[in-house]
Amino acid sequence: MKVDPERFLSDLHQLRSYGASGVGKGVVRPAYSEADLEARGWLAERFEQAGLRVEVDAMGNLFGLAEGPSLLMGSHSDSQPEGGWLDGALGVIAALEVARAAKEAGGPAISVVSFQDEEGRFGVTTGSAVWSGQLSLSEADGFADHAGVTLKNARLAMVDMVTGDVDAAQFTGFIELHIEQGPTLDTSGEQIGVVTDIVGIRDMKITFEGQQNHAGTTPMHLRRDAFQAVSTFNALINDRFRNVVTPSTVWTIGHVSLHPNASSIVPGKAVFSMQWRDGDGERLKRMETVIRDAAQEVADDLGMTLSFGPMLGLEPVEMDARLRAALEQGAETVAQGRWRTMPSGALHDATNVSRLMPVAMLFVPSINGISHAFEEDTSETDLVAGLEVLACAVQALGQA
Ligand code: HGY
Ligand code: MN
Ligand code: MN
Ligand code: MN
Numbered sequence: 315m316k317v318d319p320e321r322f323l324s325d326l327h328q329l330r331s332y333g334a335s336g337v338g339k340g341v342v343r344p345a346y347s348e349a350d351l352e353a354r355g356w357l358a359e360r361f362e363q364a365g366l367r368v369e370v371d372a373m374g375n376l377f378g379l380a381e382g383p384s385l386l387m388g389s390h391s392d393s394q395p396e397g398g399w400l401d402g403a404l405g406v407i408a409a410l411e412v413a414r415a416a417k418e419a420g421g422p423a424i425s426v427v428s429f430q431d432e433e434g435r436f437g438v439t440t441g442s443a444v445w446s447g448q449l450s451l452s453e454a455d456g457f458a459d460h461a462g463v464t465l466k467n468a469r470l471a472m473v474d475m476v477t478g479d480v481d482a483a484q485f486t487g488f489i490e491l492h493i494e495q496g497p498t499l500d501t502s503g504e505q506i507g508v509v510t511d512i513v514g515i516r517d518m519k520i521t522f523e524g525q526q527n528h529a530g531t532t533p534m535h536l537r538r539d540a541f542q543a544v545s546t547f548n549a550l551i552n553d554r555f556r557n558v559v560t561p562s563t564v565w566t567i568g569h570v571s572l573h574p575n576a577s578s579i580v581p582g583k584a585v586f587s588m589q590w591r592d593g594d595g596e597r598l599k600r601m602e603t604v605i606r607d608a609a610q611e612v613a614d615d616l617g618m619t620l621s622f623g624p625m626l627g628l629e630p631v632e633m634d635a636r637l638r639a640a641l642e643q644g645a646e647t648v649a650q651g652r653w654r655t656m657p658s659g660a661l662h663d664a665t666n667v668s669r670l671m672p673v674a675m676l677f678v679p680s681i682n683g684i685s686h687a688f689e690e691d692t693s694e695t696d697l698v699a700g701l702e703v704l705a706c707a708v709q710a711l712g713q714a
Contacts, residue, residue: 315412315419317705319698322411325360326697329353329391329407330399340688341403343393344459345431345440346374346468353391354475357406357428364414366426369480372451373441374430374472377480378413384423385708386485386671387412389492390432390441390663398690400493400697402432404678408491408701412708422708425485429663436465438517438626442663445480446670448628460569487637487672489707490664491700493692497683498656505699506645506653507677508638512665513658514598514630517589519623520609522547524616526574526582538617540584541572546616550608558600564659565590565601585623593630593657631665634672637711641676644706648699660685676703 333341333349343349354376358368361378369377376391389405406428413424430441436457443449455466494500499507524538548567555565566589573583590601606622613620638655645653656677664673678700681691 315415315705315709317411317415317701319701321414322407322701323694323697325410326400326403326407328356329403332356333393335396335688337688339399339691341393341397341399342395343391343397344395345392345433345435346471350392351471354428354472357391358475360410361426364410365417366413369477370472370475371445371478371480372469372476373444373454374469374475375441375445375480376428376430376475378410378426379480379484380413380417380423380425382423383484383486384425385711386425386427386488386667387490387704388427389429389490391428392431392433392435394433394686396686396688397433398493398685398687400690400692401495401685402428402492404493404692404697404700405491408704411701412704415705416708422712424708431465432663435459436468438515438628439661439663439666440465442666445482446666448666448669460571482670485671487634487674488664488667489637489641489674489676489704490662491676491678491704492660492662493680493685493690494677494683495660495680495685495690497680499654499677499679500681500683502654504652504654505649505679505696506703507656508641508645508653509633509658509675509677510638510655511593511630511632511657512662512675513591513593514595514628515589515591515661516598516602516625516627517587518625519585520588521583521585521621521623522613523583523619523621525580527580529578529580532580537580538582540581540618543612543616543618544570544584544586547609547612550612551605554604554608555601558597558604559592560597562657562659563590563592563597563601591659591661595629598627628661628665631668631673633674637672637674637707640707640710641674641703643710644703645676647706648702676700
């Protein structure tokens, strides 16, 4: 089976043109945005030209299906609000190239998918979470983005593309090529990472409500300042996590909205995202206890009302041994020792798909370890190496 690096790179750059940010190679292609729909329309055409049957489910997950039982490969093509050109897109285009090369070589059968809303405009990996039964469509429909748009309304933009459900039983497994999005491979000078496991995640909204007031006339000791509550809470969890976490545990307050968000008004309300990740499900639970207790303590001390929003959570998953062994064989053939096995600190659609079938993942380096930013990039040599490893692995697996 012979992949075509030029065709692969040209499609990768074409996909980047949908929602190009004009800064570096970055993209702005949130789920269900105009750029996302343009990209999905073009991907559907490319899937068809590759001899794949195009199916789109109610969430907007876009599939290119081979005849009969097939190995599924792919990722997502939506981006973060300030996204990199490769996050997700690499996995979709590499899968398309392997599917084309396999078809040209007379087999094995490879199907391709671009999942929807992996980047969580609405929820965490929403498209593959609904497809894998982790979430119902009606639950997902109730999710809203930061502007208050519901997923139910947003996905109406794709209604003309929807063809129906796609049955997971036709697939023998799922392999996702992705950029590492971290510094490990870039620092070690290795070209390939074969993933061992994907961390688990918890993501929930927390609200502190105090008293909106005049920033000039309200003495400090009389204030019930919602931002003070957030910053006190943050300091408290950082202190208390010390005897719960390991060096690979991460936690992030990435989104804070203050009301009314004006420099001369003591903020009366703060709604913020609390996200934490670790490879150990029990540790995620212990961290949740620390978070809830600390928030309650701060609310009591500062005279705030406290509320917790819905918590989205995914458990850590192990990669499938057979698929991983095929990727390791491909890595050795292509990268001759310049490769390693490693966990994934980022979340991926493979986590949800692992509920339905065996999954495995492959990484290529991110330059300076940067991702979820316009400057995200990977050398063409490493991109092609990742594609070659996928092709080797598919041949090592033989019939899908
Ligand atoms: O946040 C994540 O890990 C994923 O890239 N959306
Ligand atoms: Mn991604
Ligand atoms: Mn991402
Ligand atoms: Mn991901």
